[in-house]
Amino acid sequence: MIDTHLLALQLMAAQGALGAFDTLYHHEGTEALPRRGTxxxxxxxxxxxxxxxxxxxxxxxxxxxxxAWAWVLLAVFGVEIVLTLWDFVVEDRSRLLPPxxxxxxxxxxINAGAFIALLAxxxxxxxxxxTAMVWQPQGWLGAFLACAAWAWASRACAMPSRRALSSGAASRSRRAMHRRRCASDRNRSACW
Incomplete structure (x- = not known):
């Protein structure tokens, strides 16, 4: 029989690695979100x-x-799902995402859906x-997840978000996004 808790933790480790890549490469690197006023x-x-x-x-x-802690966990999953969907909408309204x-x-x-289903x-x-939080160590995988969470939280505390230097930067960013959307839009007359 498959240990669904262990499999879910393995998927969570993959989620953490891919999420860190997304944040460092896309959000902070190529897209420079902390410097965008928008x-x-x-x-x-x-x-x-x-x-x-x-x-x-x-x-x-x-x-x-x-x-009761199991119900708290399910509620947290529900909040995460709502935040993910909201994030998709906000991203689509504020900027053109690279492929x-x-x-x-x-x-x-997809990966989050898989580990949430397994943990559910x-x-x-x-x-x-x-009702109890029952100690159930998961060996190296549990240690990896705990250390990854600690490292990510420490990084977040040490690096506060930066805002755009001026409102002019936000305005230029909106104009550039509009130009990129219009360049890819087949009905360009609607853009001008």
């Missing part, structure tokens, strides 16, 4: 999601969430037990 809402959503993932990585790396970022986000969403199966069993 990215405030997107960055706030990302910060909230990062906090949720840190809590999940630490909370699931060595514990089983029994009783590699769109593909990365799709893979992240565990949570239904956990919910029937007495």
């Amino acid at each position: 990215a405030g809402r997107e960055l706030a959503i990302h910060a909230t999601r990062s906090s949720i993932y840190c809590a999940l990585f630490i909370g699931l790396s060595s514990w089983a969430w029994h009783g 590699t970022e769109r593909v990365t986000h799709t893979v992240l969403a 199966m565990s949570a239904t069993d956990w919910a029937a037990r007495p």
